Amino acid sequence: MRAAVVDAVLAELSSGGYDALTVEQVATRSGVHKATLYRRWGGVDGLVAEALAHSAEAEWAIPDTGSLADDLRAVTHAVLVGFTDPAYGGAATALISAALRSTQGAQALASFFATRLHDAAAVVTRAVERGELPAGVDAVEVIRTATAPLYFRLFITGEPLDKAIADRAAAAALAATEAGVFTA
Amino acid sequence: MRAAVVDAVLAELSSGGYDALTVEQVATRSGVHKATLYRRWGGVDGLVAEALAHSAEAEWAIPDTGSLADDLRAVTHAVLVGFTDPAYGGAATALISAALRSTQGAQALASFFATRLHDAAAVVTRAVERGELPAGVDAVEVIRTATAPLYFRLFITGEPLDKAIADRAAAAALAATEAGVFTA
Structure with missing residues (x-):
């Protein structure tokens, strides 16, 4: 799930940047339910932090x-x-x-x-x-x-x-x- | 007026950062009417850009x-x-x-x-x-x-x-x- 969410965050950021990033779009693109994203990452900024943490491990x-x-x-x-x-x-x-x-x-x-x-x-x-x-x-x-x-x-x-x-x-x-x- | 507005932007940023910056607070602190601030600088981001331009000239x-x-x-x-x-x-x-x-x-x-x-x-x-x-x-x-x-x-x-x-x-x-x- 984490990989799918990170991929979705990166894809959304690449296409629209931070201003256009929404939990809804990450949910749609990743197939992970919006409520799960909010519960686990709190919102957009938590998703960005997760994607950056994942990139650091690459x-x-x-x-x-x-x-x-x-x-x-x-x-x-x-x-x-x-x-x-x-x-x-x-x-x-x-x-x-x-x-x-x-x-x-x-x-x-x-x-x-x-x-x-x-x-x-x-x-x-x-x-x-x-x-x-x-x-x-x-x-x-x-x-x-x-x-x-x-x-x-x-x-x-x-x-x-x-x-x-x-x-x-x-x-x-x-x-x-x-x-x-x-x-x- | 420009100097008063820039001083107000800097004071607001120093105390609360970007997240807390509002045109209303800059209006109150500078004594310049909110409508004037919106007309001349468009909003918060225009005020930040103005303050930075002013700082560059210092x-x-x-x-x-x-x-x-x-x-x-x-x-x-x-x-x-x-x-x-x-x-x-x-x-x-x-x-x-x-x-x-x-x-x-x-x-x-x-x-x-x-x-x-x-x-x-x-x-x-x-x-x-x-x-x-x-x-x-x-x-x-x-x-x-x-x-x-x-x-x-x-x-x-x-x-x-x-x-x-x-x-x-x-x-x-x-x-x-x-x-x-x-x-x-």
Whole structure:
């Protein structure tokens, strides 16, 4: 049932955004009774939080190219593709935007990004293990720095985003990391 | 009248947030008739956009210490203080959060940040003029990189922010700039 409801929420958000999201439409699309949706998730904002929690659990391929530079580029490309490729971008972007507009969204957003940042930080930890970086580097902060300029554009300023910008964000985080900025 | 309305919007947002903002309360607090507010700004979202446009025009002291490192630190500190100091932070943070939740907010946010980033980019332009950096550096991207991790925390993940984090974000942008990441 949960998967059907999450799929319905994503489909509704992709087509109409947060303003158009209603429990009625999620019920119709998912085949789950409206009363069940209200009882279990409370309403639209609870459904958005559930969809975001589900997305945070989704597996994604953490890059492991053997080079921190290439791995960081792969991480920023994953953000770029995940949020802007027409094949994936609509639902993911609509979901984050909806959570930003929802009264219950803050906690769901915090959890979603904590999971994503922690997962991606593996590329930094591996670089330490390979001896590319000294121990003591703040792996999550490296990923935050590489990806924050992309999220800033996507969800705050609405500025366009492309591969060159994603590459540059990865290169900036790498340069700062190599300069020791994130090492205690 | 505009100043009274903007002050009233900021005061209402500071005390109750976007969910509690009503044209009625802005009318009461500003002394401007409700019908006038509706006619000129259309409603709550138009009032939020107006307050954000007004904030973008507000003068702020662009740092000019003679050193790019110190200037970038001053820029990230200005973001930190502006959005987290109890004396200023409530209204500014509530305003950006409201715009993120408003259907008309996207354009207002784009304009606000375009103005802020452009203003702050003067610290990079001056570093080029002093010979600290080569010509051809993307000054706005340097500022975007320095400040995006702060905005990401403030408005997307809700993670805490302090002076050490602001310092580190400035240091990361400086290291990337000096490594030539933002130079064409």
